[in-house]
Amino acid sequence: MRRSPSAEVGAASATQRTAAGGRSGIGRLVPRLPILGDLRLGRRLGWVIPVLIVLVTAIVGYNARAIGQQRGSALVVYTAARQRALVERYTKDVLLVVDGFQADPEDSGEAMRQPVDVLLDGGSVRAPQGGGARVKVSPARDWKVRRKLEQDRRLIDELIHTGDRLLKGGRSDPGHGADVTRLRVLSAQLSSVSNDAVQEITQQTEASLSRLVRIEIALGLLSVLAALALGLLLRRAGTEQAAQFRSLVNNSSDLITVLAPDGTIAYQSPSVQRVLGRRAADLVGTALGDLVHPDDQHDVNISLTKLVEAPGATANFGCRLQHEDGSWRHVESICTNLADDPRVNGLVLNIRDVTEQAALRKSIGDLLHNLARRSQGLVDRQLELIDELERSEVDPDRLHELFRMDHLATRMRRNVENLIVLSGVEQRRRWSESVPLRDVVEAAVAEVEEYDRVQVAGIYDLTLAGRAASDVAHLLAELVENATSFSSPTTRVEVSGGPTGNGYVLEIEDHGIGMSDAELAEANRRLAEPLAADVAVSRMMGFHVVGRLAARHGIRVQLRHCWFGGVAALVLLPAVLLGSAGEHPAMAPPVPAGVMAAPEPLLLAKTTESGWQPRAHLPLRRHAAPAPNRGGDTDAAAEAGEPVE
Amino acid sequence: MAWTRARRRWAWALALVLAALALAVPLTVARRHEPTPSGTPVNVLLEDFKVRQDAAVVPAGTVRFRILNQGPTTHEFNVIRTDRAPDKLPLQRDGLTVNQDAPDLDHLDDASGLDIDDRRTLVLRLAPGHYVMYCNLEGHYLGGMYAALTVR
Numbered sequence: 001m002r003r004s005p006s007a008e009v010g011a012a013s014a015t016q017r018t019a020a021g022g023r024s025g026i027g028r029l030v031p032r033l034p035i036l037g038d039l040r041l042g043r044r045l046g047w048v049i050p051v052l053i054v055l056v057t058a059i060v061g062y063n064a065r066a067i068g069q070q071r072g073s074a075l076v077v078y079t080a081a082r083q084r085a086l087v088e089r090y091t092k093d094v095l096l097v098v099d100g101f102q103a104d105p106e107d108s109g110e111a112m113r114q115p116v117d118v119l120l121d122g123g124s125v126r127a128p129q130g131g132g133a134r135v136k137v138s139p140a141r142d143w144k145v146r147r148k149l150e151q152d153r154r155l156i157d158e159l160i161h162t163g164d165r166l167l168k169g170g171r172s173d174p175g176h177g178a179d180v181t182r183l184r185v186l187s188a189q190l191s192s193v194s195n196d197a198v199q200e201i202t203q204q205t206e207a208s209l210s211r212l213v214r215i216e217i218a219l220g221l222l223s224v225l226a227a228l229a230l231g232l233l234l235r236r237a238g239t240e241q242a243a244q245f246r247s248l249v250n251n252s253s254d255l256i257t258v259l260a261p262d263g264t265i266a267y268q269s270p271s272v273q274r275v276l277g278r279r280a281a282d283l284v285g286t287a288l289g290d291l292v293h294p295d296d297q298h299d300v301n302i303s304l305t306k307l308v309e310a311p312g313a314t315a316n317f318g319c320r321l322q323h324e325d326g327s328w329r330h331v332e333s334i335c336t337n338l339a340d341d342p343r344v345n346g347l348v349l350n351i352r353d354v355t356e357q358a359a360l361r362k363s364i365g366d367l368l369h370n371l372a373r374r375s376q377g378l379v380d381r382q383l384e385l386i387d388e389l390e391r392s393e394v395d396p397d398r399l400h401e402l403f404r405m406d407h408l409a410t411r412m413r414r415n416v417e418n419l420i421v422l423s424g425v426e427q428r429r430r431w432s433e434s435v436p437l438r439d440v441v442e443a444a445v446a447e448v449e450e451y452d453r454v455q456v457a458g459i460y461d462l463t464l465a466g467r468a469a470s471d472v473a474h475l476l477a478e479l480v481e482n483a484t485s486f487s488s489p490t491t492r493v494e495v496s497g498g499p500t501g502n503g504y505v506l507e508i509e510d511h512g513i514g515m516s517d518a519e520l521a522e523a524n525r526r527l528a529e530p531l532a533a534d535v536a537v538s539r540m541m542g543f544h545v546v547g548r549l550a551a552r553h554g555i556r557v558q559l560r561h562c563w564f565g566g567v568a569a570l571v572l573l574p575a576v577l578l579g580s581a582g583e584h585p586a587m588a589p590p591v592p593a594g595v596m597a598a599p600e601p602l603l604l605a606k607t608t609e610s611g612w613q614p615r616a617h618l619p620l621r622r623h624a625a626p627a628p629n630r631g632g633d634t635d636a637a638a639e640a641g642e643p644v645e
Numbered sequence: 646m647a648w649t650r651a652r653r654r655w656a657w658a659l660a661l662v663l664a665a666l667a668l669a670v671p672l673t674v675a676r677r678h679e680p681t682p683s684g685t686p687v688n689v690l691l692e693d694f695k696v697r698q699d700a701a702v703v704p705a706g707t708v709r710f711r712i713l714n715q716g717p718t719t720h721e722f723n724v725i726r727t728d729r730a731p732d733k734l735p736l737q738r739d740g741l742t743v744n745q746d747a748p749d750l751d752h753l754d755d756a757s758g759l760d761i762d763d764r765r766t767l768v769l770r771l772a773p774g775h776y777v778m779y780c781n782l783e784g785h786y787l788g789g790m791y792a793a794l795t796v797r
Contacts, residue, residue, distance in 0.1 A: 144761050147717035151693055181787070188741045188784030189694065189718075196719045200760070
């Protein structure tokens with residue numbers, strides 16, 4: 001059962017709708033915004049968001065441009081003011097030198113040229129804030145400004161030319177007076193032209209800034225409109241989605257229940273009317289436990305109590321809930337602890353009505369059980385017949401054939417018993433007295449066809465509760481059968497045991513090829529969570545049977561890799577099923593190891609030494625088939641492990 | 646042929662366009678036939694730092710100065726009546742601008758803030774006499790930006 005390929009579950013490749021749901025065109029280019037969560041925005045919102053982004057980007061861009069223009073304008077004003085000061089200084093320097101005072105008009109003339117050169121051609125000037133820093137000034141682009149600055153440059157040339165003439169001629173020159181006047185006039189004209197250029201630049205900057213401000217106001221208004229549209233669309237999308245969700249909840253066949261921390265129902269979806277015939281409003285404030293079947297309340301309480309202690313965790317459980325008409329409905333619930341979520345503050349139960357499935361399952365189980373019972377009766381009769389033939393047969397070859405038939409019939413019987421287990425019907429026959437654990441182990445080994453490959457070692461002298469003996473023997477037989485089937489016929493399968501803190505663990509190890517990690521995980525999952533009978537179960541029936549039998553008695557079964565290869569199955573028998581001459585398993589000494597090939601008298605009888613009759617009709621001669629070429633001597637056969645009456 | 650909805654819509658649009666045209670054309674024609682102001686035209690060119698006009702003598706009456714500033718500097722255009730020679734106008738205390746408040750100057754009108762390429766028209770009713778046209782920004786008059794006009 002174990003090395004068969006894992007059942008492939010065909011996952012339907014359903015197309016997942018994105019949270020933006022059905023967007024197309026530019027909407028598809030818009031990334032999902034985390035702030036919007038799972039809200040389906042629709043195509044319209046896909047247009048609004050990029051528009052808003054473009055508007056905001058434009059506003060930022062225009063702002064940056066306006067700031068740059070303001071800064072440039074301030075620099076130009078500063079530069080022009082500096083030039084005016086230099087013109088005045090040059091004029092004074094010339095006049096001072098002509099009057100015999102010391103001054104350096106050449107230096108101030110050179111400095112006077114610099115600002116206009118920078119404004120016309122671009123360059124750097126000393127920063128207004130001082131400190132030796134320099135600021136770059138872009139060349140003037142406007143044709144009006146450029147013509148005024150060019151005029152400025154011509155006037156400076158003429159001023160310097162006039163100054164040179166004054167300096168050269170001195171006071172004695174006949175044209176001295178006219179040159180002084182000319183110097184003053186040129187100085188005034190320069191001042192006028194400079195002012196004019198600055199005014200032009202300032203006006204243009206102001207006009208540009210006004211334009212920018214108007215554009216920004218318009219963009220701002222558009223942004224506000226876009227934001228309003230976004231808000232409205234979001235609100236509409238939210239409303240539509242809420243309505244859709246409400247409709248889904250109201251018309252769903254599932255129930256959604258929110259349990260408050262005190263166990264009362266804080267919210268109940270209206271679909272409860274359809275499932276339980278009760279009004280949702282009537283249930284709010286009542287305890288969920290009032291609806292749960294008394295037999296299920298314990299399990300439900302345990303599940304919910306565990307869940308309450310683990311915020312965010314999810315648990316599944318099934319139970320029966322009472323309908324308004326008094327009938328019981330089978331339900332399956334997925335419960336999530338959302339106590340940490342302030343919007344919920346409780347346990348959310350998604351409850352599905354599975355009454356029909358349960359009835360169908362029960363019907364199938366009953367059918368399975370009835371058929372299996374009939375087959376079981378036939379197989380039992382067949383085994384009895386074979387038994388009688390074996391007892392009367394003296395020919396070793398024929399006896400060997402009879403043993404083979406016996407083994408096959410035994411396997412058939414276990415298959416039939418597996419069907420009974422899967423049908424969900426409990427074994428009717430249970431032993432009231434405790435049974436030695438070793439008897440149970442050996443009875444299980446005896447049911448396996450290749451029992452002679454099995455070595456039992458170190459089983460403690462413990463007793464097993466009679467109610468579990470038959471199921472444990474079945475469980476062990478399945479695991480041992482699995483171990484022998486999926487390992488080489490030349491290797492041994494070892495069954496050993498040892499005490500643990502909370503019980504006794506039996507280990508069945510084989511030396512086979514082992515299992516992959518995925519297969520092992522799948523098998524362990526099947527063992528831990530046995531499913532209802534379905535197709536998958538039929539493929540891995542052994543694990544499901546083991547899982548079900550284990551679940552009946554609180555036994556844990558787990559598979560793991562062996563360090564030398566192969567697989568080890570660990571069966572943890574809880575302390576509550578165990579007993580011994582002493583009170584603790586550790587106090588009972590282990591029985592020495594032995595290979596099952598050695599005949600064990602207790603298994604050769606219908607009833608073991610302890611008086612326990614291994615499952616229904618345990619074959620009487622499991623231990624060793626006589627060699628076909630061996631003689632028909634019953635004593636020799638008995639020595640070799642043949643059944644002896 | 647039945648009038649479909651789309652045809653009706655097109656018909657409405659056409660009717661609206663025709664109505665707009667019917668209103669706009671007469672208005673445009675009416676504006677074009679506005680009467681031009683009468684008077685003797687005098688074309689004045691301002692430039693750094695000169696004033697030029699196409700007529701030095703005009704008949705008395707309405708004179709229409711059509712001013713164009715060729716710049717590159719911003720200028721202003723002043724008209725005064727005086728018997729002084731154009732280059733002998735009294736100056737203010739700064740020695741750079743004309744004292745327009747001097748008793749022998751009669752300041753008639755002006756056009757200020759003429760930027761490069763600006764055009765302005767100044768209409769004055771001038772009696773016979775001597776007039777001077779000049780720019781009174783600092784240094785402009787002294788730079789030679791004046792011209793004489795005689796009205797007979």
